[in-house]
Amino acid sequence: MDLLTLLQVLDSTVRLATPLLLACLAGLFSERSGVFDIGLEGKMLAAAFASAAVAALTGSVWIGLLAGIGAAVFMSLIHGLASITFRGNQLISGVAINFLASGLTVLIAQDLFGQGGRTPSLIGAGRFEPITLPFAEALSGVPVLGPIYADLISGHSILVYVAFAMVPLSWWVLFRTRFGLRLRAVGDSPEAVDTAGVSVAGLRYGAVLICGLLCGLAGAYLATGLQAGFVREMTAGRGYIALAALIFAKWRPVHALWACLLFGLLQAVALRYQNIHLGGITIPVQVMDALPYILTVIILAGFVGKAIPPRAGGEPYVKER
Amino acid sequence: MTQAPAIELKGISKAFGPVQANKDINVRVMPGTIHGIIGENGAGKSTLMSILYGFYKADAGEIFVAGRKTDIPNSQAAIAAGIGMVFQHFKLVQNFTVLENVILGAEDGPMLRPSLARARGVLKQLSEDYELSVDPDQLIENLSVGHQQRVEILKALYRQADILILDEPTGVLTPAEADHLFRILDGLRAQGKTIILITHKLREIMEITDTVSVMRRGGMTATVKTAETSPEQLAELMVGRKVLLQVHKTPARPGAPVLQIDDLRHTDRHGVERLRGVSLTVHAGEVLGIAGVAGNGQSELLEAIGGCVDASGSILLNGKALPLSGPGSDGAARRAAGIAHVPEDRQTEGLIMPFTAWENTVFGYHRDPACQTGPLMNNAAIKQQAQDKMTRYDVRPPNPALAARNFSGGNQQKIVLAREIERDPDVLLIGQPTRGVDIGAIEFIHKEIIRLRDAGKAILLVSVELDEIFALSDRIAVMFDGKIMGERAPESTDQTELGLLMAGVTASQAGDPIAAVDASLHQKERREARAHD
Numbered sequence: 011m012d013l014l015t016l017l018q019v020l021d022s023t024v025r026l027a028t029p030l031l032l033a034c035l036a037g038l039f040s041e042r043s044g045v046f047d048i049g050l051e052g053k054m055l056a057a058a059f060a061s062a063a064v065a066a067l068t069g070s071v072w073i074g075l076l077a078g079i080g081a082a083v084f085m086s087l088i089h090g091l092a093s094i095t096f097r098g099n100q101l102i103s104g105v106a107i108n109f110l111a112s113g114l115t116v117l118i119a120q121d122l123f124g125q126g127g128r129t130p131s132l133i134g135a136g137r138f139e140p141i142t143l144p145f146a147e148a149l150s151g152v153p154v155l156g157p158i159y160a161d162l163i164s165g166h167s168i169l170v171y172v173a174f175a176m177v178p179l180s181w182w183v184l185f186r187t188r189f190g191l192r193l194r195a196v197g198d199s200p201e202a203v204d205t206a207g208v209s210v211a212g213l214r215y216g217a218v219l220i221c222g223l224l225c226g227l228a229g230a231y232l233a234t235g236l237q238a239g240f241v242r243e244m245t246a247g248r249g250y251i252a253l254a255a256l257i258f259a260k261w262r263p264v265h266a267l268w269a270c271l272l273f274g275l276l277q278a279v280a281l282r283y284q285n286i287h288l289g290g291i292t293i294p295v296q297v298m299d300a301l302p303y304i305l306t307v308i309i310l311a312g313f314v315g316k317a318i319p320p321r322a323g324g325e326p327y328v329k330e331r
Numbered sequence: 332m333t334q335a336p337a338i339e340l341k342g343i344s345k346a347f348g349p350v351q352a353n354k355d356i357n358v359r360v361m362p363g364t365i366h367g368i369i370g371e372n373g374a375g376k377s378t379l380m381s382i383l384y385g386f387y388k389a390d391a392g393e394i395f396v397a398g399r400k401t402d403i404p405n406s407q408a409a410i411a412a413g414i415g416m417v418f419q420h421f422k423l424v425q426n427f428t429v430l431e432n433v434i435l436g437a438e439d440g441p442m443l444r445p446s447l448a449r450a451r452g453v454l455k456q457l458s459e460d461y462e463l464s465v466d467p468d469q470l471i472e473n474l475s476v477g478h479q480q481r482v483e484i485l486k487a488l489y490r491q492a493d494i495l496i497l498d499e500p501t502g503v504l505t506p507a508e509a510d511h512l513f514r515i516l517d518g519l520r521a522q523g524k525t526i527i528l529i530t531h532k533l534r535e536i537m538e539i540t541d542t543v544s545v546m547r548r549g550g551m552t553a554t555v556k557t558a559e560t561s562p563e564q565l566a567e568l569m570v571g572r573k574v575l576l577q578v579h580k581t582p583a584r585p586g587a588p589v590l591q592i593d594d595l596r597h598t599d600r601h602g603v604e605r606l607r608g609v610s611l612t613v614h615a616g617e618v619l620g621i622a623g624v625a626g627n628g629q630s631e632l633l634e635a636i637g638g639c640v641d642a643s644g645s646i647l648l649n650g651k652a653l654p655l656s657g658p659g660s661d662g663a664a665r666r667a668a669g670i671a672h673v674p675e676d677r678q679t680e681g682l683i684m685p686f687t688a689w690e691n692t693v694f695g696y697h698r699d700p701a702c703q704t705g706p707l708m709n710n711a712a713i714k715q716q717a718q719d720k721m722t723r724y725d726v727r728p729p730n731p732a733l734a735a736r737n738f739s740g741g742n743q744q745k746i747v748l749a750r751e752i753e754r755d756p757d758v759l760l761i762g763q764p765t766r767g768v769d770i771g772a773i774e775f776i777h778k779e780i781i782r783l784r785d786a787g788k789a790i791l792l793v794s795v796e797l798d799e800i801f802a803l804s805d806r807i808a809v810m811f812d813g814k815i816m817g818e819r820a821p822e823s824t825d826q827t828e829l830g831l832l833m834a835g836v837t838a839s840q841a842g843d844p845i846a847a848v849d850a851s852l853h854q855k856e857r858r859e860a861r862a863h864d
Contacts (some may be wrong), residue, residue, distance in 0.1 A: 188438040188446070195424045195435050202422040205384075206436025206486075207407030231844065322426065 013154065019278050023235055024166065026281075027274025028173045029054065030229045032258070033252035034266045035180050036224035042184065042261055043217030044197035044322040049089055049104035049108055051249025057120040057229025059115035062129040062240035063122060065136040069235050074136070076267040079226030079231075080217075085111065088221030090329045093212045097326030108249075108307040112164035116242045128228040129233075129240040138167035165236040169227060176224070193217055197320035200327040210327045228252075247303065257317045276302045335398030335492055336524040337362040338383070338414075341390035345378055352378040355550045356392070360494075365516060365526045367536040367557070370546030371569055371769035372740050376529045379546070380496050384416045385409040395492075415487025419499040421479050425472040428670055429482050430454070433489050450489065457488050461518045462511070477508035477851055495519065496527045497803025501535060505624045506797065506830035507848055512523045513539050531575075531770075533562040534798070545569055560791065570771050571641075572652060580781045583805040586615035589757050589789035590636070590670075595630050595644035603859050605631040606642065607813035613758065613789040618780065618802025621793045621823075624833050628677055628813035629793040633762045636791070638665035639680075649757065666695055671751035673744075675762030675793065681747040682735040689717035689731035692750045720749040725775060743764040748779060761860035777803060782787075797826055811835040 033050045040047040058079035065074025085107050092103035116127035123129055143164035150160035185189035196203045196213045204210050232248075233240045251273055259265035280298035287293075332666075336359040343356040344700040353375045360366045360547050370376050370791055382389045385403040394401050396412045401408050409416070411564050423432050430450055438446040451467055457462040465474070465481050474482070480500065489493055497516075501509040516526055516539060528540060536543050537557060544554040545568040552568050566574045590613040597606040605628045613619045623629050635642040643658035648668055654660040662672070673679035693702055702713050717731040724745045726738070735743060744764065752760065764780065780803055794800050800807055801821050809816045809832035816832040835851035 022407045128713055186443055188441050188443060191431060191435060191438070191443055195427065195431075199422065199424040202424050202432070202435065205416070205418070205422040207404055207405065207410050 013157060013181075013271075014310055015209070019282055019322070020277075021098045021165075022278040022281060023271060023274040024162070024170060025053065025144070025274075026277045027270045028036050028170045029232050030273055031173045031270040032169075032176065032224050032228035032231065032257060033089055033249055034255045034270050035263065036228065037253055037256045038259075038261055038263060038266060039193070039224070040216045040221035041256065041323055042320055043193050043214045044200060044320055044325065045093055045214055045218055045221075045314075046100045046319075046324045047089065047091050047104055047218075047221060048101060048250070048253065049085065049107035050221075050252055051247065052108035053082040053085045053222060053225035053228055053243045054229040054232065054249050055108075055115055055243070056085050056111040057226040058233035058244055059111075059240045061226075062132060062233035063119065065132055065234055066123070066130050066201045069134075070134055071132070071136055071138055071152050074234055075227075075230045075273070078230035079223055081141040082226035082229060083219060083222035085236045086225070090215050090218040092093070093326060094139060094218070099326050100326075112243065114278065115240070119240060119242075127159055127202035127242045127268065131139060132234060132238045135216055136234070136236055140167055141171075169235050170226050172265075173231070174255040175268065177263050177267045184263065188214070194320075200322050204327070204329065214327075222249070246268055251306055254309045257319075258309045260317045261320065271306070273302050275304060334362060336360055336395070337397060338527070339395040339493070340383075341395070343379065343382060343389045343394070345382060345387060345389050351549050353389070354476050356546075356551050357552055358544050358554060360525060360527060362397075362493075362525050363520060364541040365520055365528055365539055367540035368527060368529045368537050368541040368546060369531060369533070369543060369565060369569060371531065371771075372767050372768070373548075374546040374569070375549040376546055377724065378528070380416070380529060381500060383409065384414060384496065385714075410490050410492070413491065413493040413547055415484075415490060415492030415495050417483040417487065417495065417497045417500060419502060421483050422605075423479060423482060426470060427536075428468050428470055429474075429485075431468040432471060432482055433467075433486050437490050453489055454485060459486055460522070461488075462515050463488075473856070475508075475856065476503045477505070477511065480504070480512065481515075492524075492528065493516060494525045495613070496529070498529045499531070500528070501530070501532065502795075504540065504627065505834050505848075506826055507834055509767045514801075528718075532798075533565055537562060546569060557665070561796065565682070566770055572771075574617070574770055575774055578777045578802045581785070582805075583784065585617040585805070586787060589614045589649055590791065591647040591650075591702070592636070592780045593645045593647075595632070595635055595646065597635050597642040599631070599640075600679060605813050608644070609810075609815055611791075611808060611814070611815065613791050615757075615789050616784060617805040618784050618790045618792055618803050619790065621806045622797060622798040622800045622807055622811055622829055622833060623793075623795070623810035625795050627810050627833075629810050630762065631674065631758050631813075632810070633672065633791075634795055635749040636665070636758075637670065637674070637760050639672075647818045663695065666754070666756075669757035671754060671756035671759050673747050673751050673761040673764065675766070677740075677743050677747050682743055684736040685734055687732055687734055688738070689723065690712045690719055690747055691732070691735050691746055692717040692858045694750070696754060714768055720753060724749040734775060739769070739772075740767040741769050741776075742860045744768050744776060745772065748776065752783065754780070756788065758789045758791065760791050760793075763794070764792070765794075765799060797829060800829075801826075809833055811851075812858070 033054055036045055055076035061074040061078030064077035065071045074315050089103050091105055092098040093100040119127045119129055146160040146164035149156045172262060184194060192203060192208055192213055200210045202231055232244060255266060255269035255273055258269040283298060284295040285292050339362040339832050340356055340358050343353055345353040356379060360724045368376050378387065381387045383403065385408050386404045388404060389461065394403055401412050430447055433454060434446045434450045439449060447743065454467050461487055463481050465478050469478060469481065472523065500512060504512060519526060530536060542554060543557050545565060545841060547569055561575060561811055566576055592609060592611045595609040598604045609632060611619065621629050631640065634640045636646060638661050646655065653668065678684060696706060703709055714731055721729045721731060726742045726745045735746065764776050780790060792803055795824045804821055806818055807811045807821055808818045811833060812835055816835065834848040835855065836847040
């Protein structure tokens, strides 16, 4: 494989890993606070639709982005209300959000645009365009490093850079700030937080809001950066893959980056190599397409080491008598 | 005395629905003293302290802190008023370091680094002042229970608490750790701190408190100077009638060996070997008491004999080997063979809490012909039997239709005892017979155990209460880390010797007991940690 092909695969890895990474970090904040969230998929989908629809209507991708974040945060608040305030079952609430998003997006899209549940293709300012980093042109002549900088690092949309910047930022927030300490504590031992005089519900709502914000970015990137418009079920299980990556990463931000890049790589390889010929055997494209999901199953089945979730995860906090 | 009380409660009342948990409580706690609050379970001690710590809001009454009327609507207000609380079940984040736990909720600013640095200094000072040494960078989950408790105390002191409330602090400690705790409390008192000690152990009250308040059924029955009272008087104030604190029993007349256990081993599902070659013999007509700190294999021993978990080794019942795994090794088979089992945790293993008392009196024996008509259960007969048993065992209220959870701890235990004893077993396994049971019921249960012994049953008693072990046992075996450390006769040993054995220290090492205890506990933790990896 020559350098150019390799760079193309890695370049596509970066782009495909971006929505996974944002969703994974979203789940990380929520689950570290003790609120399990299988509704990442639904939130991303809602955000993807809202951003594409608003961008198509207004012609501004930035207003679209805001709408996407708004939609995901709204969904998060529903999840928060159900699982924090009303102490409902977090899995059921998450499933409900996935169904809600799956149905509502298509319904509203059909009603607004009449194109069979999709939004019109976004053009010009309705999309996030690739950004060329400074000196990319000038340095592209330098052997090896030049193409890596020009093709792999430069030339992505702003949300890709945001996603990657979120990794150290999340780490810093979680492990270097008061908010992060309390957030980690509330996911492990809410009663310790409560007796220390800090509001358990307040912290969990904070975490769920951050989760919504990041899901909003992920969804908006799908519809306005990676692709040019919304199509039904366009998240295609990325929310669940992000959850698998989260478990793989054992709820740690930097590990989440590597996990998401791995899943992104598998998706990129599947896109690039349709049928792989190995001697006499041909591996059909379906196998390649299924790889990320197969890996998800393997990870969720617990084959990859022991992953211990936050101790109070999934449990609504009830003050004991 | 001109000094204002550190805490003064006036007319505190609190009801949960129809239950009056506290009624018109008045108490003054003087600064620089250790004030004991004693009472049976459900007397309202914990509710009262929860009100003081802002967990509940009182329906009526006033709280004065250092002479000033203070409202305590939440824990934050309690902390601000200088009140710190060490709960019975620690409120620590297991995967945080000691330092992180100490600053949680009391950080200096939005960034962690300066808070951690300051806390490190403060902690060093506190540990020097009060014998509270603990490694600030160690994870809580790697600390022994005694050290975790120190972290809780440090948390309160870091928040500059002047008043420290400790709820049943010695329940989880070895006698040596409890002594250390009392030294710490002594030191705190010497520095002018006020300590409220909630307990149901009369010995602790007599040992360390200056003043003691007694609670009964939500009310405060008396506040007396410790020096001017006696355990008997306190017990009477708690229960409302004279109580026998001593169990009266004649010397045992042991018969033939009934239960012979040899090299019993059991590994739990985390891969930790919980029983490491236990050998014991229990004779007819004797009580063998197993002493030990919770978590050293006593639970697994009962479960293995009772057929709840698989094991290896051998158990002979009246000379016949019992299968230890596979078919015929379950609880039902053991019951049929004549082993009755009163489990340690009556709420999860002994009873089904939402089910009625009469249903609970028949579990495990519901296939008995007397309980059946053809393929159906004969509910009328079962209810009638239940009514009889409840009357005989003085279960209050004697209403078989009430759900198990509506009985007090002592009465729940009597229901379990009635079920197990009434089948006339050869062997009685009984774990923590009086945990969470009030003094009146303890008296009844102890008498019942001795009555069974005198009727020629072999009784294996597991208890973390040394007093109970001494009161009932004819022989005492001490368990530590899945092994029997030694066997003693109750009249030829004392609490100190048993305490060392409970920490895994034998007489030969006892030159420097504290170092030996530390080393032995450390070894045990390392073994468990290795198995977890």
